[in-house]
Amino acid sequence: MSVLDIFSRLTQQADLMDAMMDKLGVANEMRHMPDHAAVLRRAANRCLTCEKPDSCQHWLNNESHPDEAPAFCKNHDLFERVLDQMDKETQPAA
Ligand code: SF4
Numbered sequence: 185m186s187v188l189d190i191f192s193r194l195t196q197q198a199d200l201m202d203a204m205m206d207k208l209g210v211a212n213e214m215r216h217m218p219d220h221a222a223v224l225r226r227a228a229n230r231c232l233t234c235e236k237p238d239s240c241q242h243w244l245n246n247e248s249h250p251d252e253a254p255a256f257c258k259n260h261d262l263f264e265r266v267l268d269q270m271d272k273e274t275q276p277a278a
Pocket of ligand 1: 197200201214230231232233235236237240241256257258259260
């Protein structure tokens with residue numbers, strides 16, 4: 185694999201992660217987490233080792249208002265925690 189191939193893969197996977205965060209509506213919440221730099225770095229590392237970028241792109245192209253990330257996403261559990269947190273923040277105080 186050439187350096188250009190590696191750079192191209194890094195760019196593609198980073199774009200997929202951004203698109204996934206936008207599609208799920210978690211981008212803003214994640215960028216304002218207290219430890220967002222470390223969280224985003226770990227998430228990006230998972231994306232870089234994802235073996236399903238084509239499935240990811242297909243899913244992104246075909247889902248309009250998903251409730252959750254696809255099961256094959258290596259960041260599924262992280263995104264689920266963020267979505268749960270966002271749900272809690274919008275619940276009226278008891
Ligand atoms: S499926 Fe998840 S881990 Fe894989 S590239 Fe897409 S956002 Fe990243």
